[in-house]
Amino acid sequence: MGIPLCPESMDNREERPVGIPLCPESMDNREEITTSMIIESIELKNYRNYDELHMDFSQGTNILYGDNAQGKTNVLEAIYVCATTKSHRGSKDKEIIQFDRDESHIKLNVRKNDIPYRIDMHLKKNKAKGVAVNGVPIRKASELFGIVNVVFFSPEDLNLIKNGPAERRRFVDMELCQLNKLYVHSLVQYNRIVTQRNKLLKDLAFRPDYEETLDIWDMQLVQYGKEIILYRKEFVERLGMIIEPIHRKLSGDKESLHILYEPDVEADSFEETLRRSRSQDLKQRTTLTGPHRDDLSFMVNGIDIRRFGSQGQQRTAALSLKLAEIELVENIVHDYPILLLDDVLSELDNSRQNQLLAGINHIQTVITCTGLEDFVNDRFHIDKIFKVINGTVDNEN
Secondary structure (H helix, E strand, O other): OEOOOOOOOHHHOOOOOOOOOOOOOOHHHOOOOOOOEEEEEEEEEEEOOEEEEEEEOOOOEEEEEOOOOOOHHHHHHHHHHHHHOOOOOOOOHHHHEOOOOOEEEEEEEEEEOOEEEEEEEEEEOOOOOEEEEOOEEOOOHHHOOOOOOEEEEOHHHHHOOOOOHHHHHHHHHHHHHHHOHHHHHHHHHHHHHHHHHHHHHHHOOOOHHHHHHHHHHHHHHHHHHHHHHHHHHHHHHHHHHHHHHHHHHHOOOOOOEEEEEEOOOOHHHHHHHHHHOHHHHHHHOOOOOOHHHOEEEEEEOOEEHHHHOOHHHHHHHHHHHHHHHHHHHHHHHOOOOEEEEEOOHHHOOHHHHHHHHHOOOOOOEEEEEOOHHHHOOOOOOOOEEEEEEOOEEEEOO
């Protein structure tokens, strides 16, 4: 049941035009959104500090509270892994499995349009993870994406604007992978080709006669790279239309936020740019051009807050980004995503807390926090409360 997370075979890939819309249907004709996707329960075995765990969730607001380092975030991480195959922390599978065990198991029960789905995921220390949906092993990661859509918001995300470009690319990639199976394939193939091309560039120091094989890799790199660029461009454009009014409201009509896609190279010039950069690639023995070097910029009233914004501006923009992410999922999949809030409310002032809570009261939400005192002012309804202590979870209501 091993799945190497390479969604499709290149040999069997269907031909398709570059630039297929991110959303298969027109937003103008989309049906009214109704909440039909709910996480019902999760089971963990040998997962981080959990020997065994079973939790049943409410379809409303679920609170996990307890001291730091007790295992609250691990529950959210396990949900995210089942939705995306990856940890939001960037952890490898062997880092998630308990130290003295060879594998870990996650079972996530989801109901979508009144149809039950069971996602079983076996994480293995020395092999590719195994994934099954309703007991049927899957071969491609793209078969898993979209069963459950999640939006994860942690304190680290508040630094998304000011941190390095790799984090912003990861944000775009993880959301696009949930929304577009074709993007999953293009991204996996592109990353594989970059890795192989970089290895070849290093090997040429010992085997210069291999240089002519670069043409083969370059052809594939351009093919998949163009697709990634066009998908990312459309994604950022649609996200930008949503984020502007959200941010204007958050800033009390004082700021106008525009998010811009900064491709390292344009799709129509990628092939020529790659050809011209080959001599430099050979010198530095790495691929210097392509969407693996893309970035985003965030302009507030015409100022690039990534470089010149205050911490408050950057945090507000990050909050706007997450709220826009929720709305974008609604627009595309015609359903609300599951929202995972990892101790993020403690990092926001009261005004930003209220803005966030006002935008999520209709969404199934799992929130972690250190204490319940932050939630006793009746700003929103709590449906289920769990106390987390050192790898054990007790339902308190």
